[in-house]
Amino acid sequence: MKMQAFSNHLFQLTRLGCINCYLVREDDGFTLIDTADGGQARAIMREASRLGLPIVRILLTHAHVDHLGSLDELHAALPDAPVVISERDACFLLGDKSLSSSEPQVPLRGGYPVCTTRPTRLLYEGDRVGSLEVIATPGHTPGHLAFLDTRDRALIAGDAFQTLGGVAVAGTFKLLFPLPALATWHKGLALESARKLLALQPSSLAVGHGRILSHPQAEMEHAIQVMEQSLAKEEGQQSRVA
Numbered sequence: 001m002k003m004q005a006f007s008n009h010l011f012q013l014t015r016l017g018c019i020n021c022y023l024v025r026e027d028d029g030f031t032l033i034d035t036a037d038g039g040q041a042r043a044i045m046r047e048a049s050r051l052g053l054p055i056v057r058i059l060l061t062h063a064h065v066d067h068l069g070s071l072d073e074l075h076a077a078l079p080d081a082p083v084v085i086s087e088r089d090a091c092f093l094l095g096d097k098s099l100s101s102s103e104p105q106v107p108l109r110g111g112y113p114v115c116t117t118r119p120t121r122l123l124y125e126g127d128r129v130g131s132l133e134v135i136a137t138p139g140h141t142p143g144h145l146a147f148l149d150t151r152d153r154a155l156i157a158g159d160a161f162q163t164l165g166g167v168a169v170a171g172t173f174k175l176l177f178p179l180p181a182l183a184t185w186h187k188g189l190a191l192e193s194a195r196k197l198l199a200l201q202p203s204s205l206a207v208g209h210g211r212i213l214s215h216p217q218a219e220m221e222h223a224i225q226v227m228e229q230s231l232a233k234e235e236g237q238q239s240r241v242a
């Protein structure tokens with residue numbers, strides 16, 4: 001696993017050049033955001049201990065396999081660290097993949113593994129986890145969350161955006177790294193969430209797949225425009241068919 005310090009309190013861990021998780025420094029230790037794919041618990045804990053702090057909580061952006069693959073292993077190794085996820089995506093850990101009647105009835109995409117770990121806290125819009133403000137960003141998954149560091153406005157956006165293969169909103173197909181698009185549940189909601197994240201005026205954008213961007217506004221705006229155009233085109237095609 002490759003570790004890169006982005007600031008005094010944000011550290012990016014990258015697996016195979018394409019799967020990120022993050023260590024966020026707090027006064028009491030690290031908040032680990034996401035857990036990469038399976039088999040990475042030791043590597044993640046090694047990086048935290050090299051940085052000199054324990055992992056004191058595990059926070060999840062969403063329930064896809066490349067974000068919670070090592071959750072059970074980490075929970076076994078760190079049984080006292082709270083496990084925190086949105087109330088909505090927590091259902092997927094139990095294997096419940098049903099949609100609620102208020103949600104768009106389109107099929108879920110991507111891998112949602114069943115976990116033995118049970119969350120200790122469920123999150124909602126506006127909650128706080130240490131220095132991080134919880135931002136509900138449905139679209140890639142129904143209960144996807146992003147986290148804004150209130151100390152410096154660094155935004156950890158999970159898969160709401162990607163930067164690998166080009167900066168894109170979840171659901172925009174990027175030939176060089178198409179996985180986030182293929183795993184995106186609802187593009188219209190993903191677009192709304194992307195606009196919400198841009199409006200936060202983040203100082204940096206840290207994503208599940210790709211490098212961290214500083215001053216990301218222009219690139220986020222452009223990615224949003226590309227998504228708007230592609231959705232407008234899809235709608236045009238659908239109305240011609242109808």
Ligand SMILES: [Zn+2]
Nearest residue numbers: 064140159183
């Ligand atoms: Zn995902």
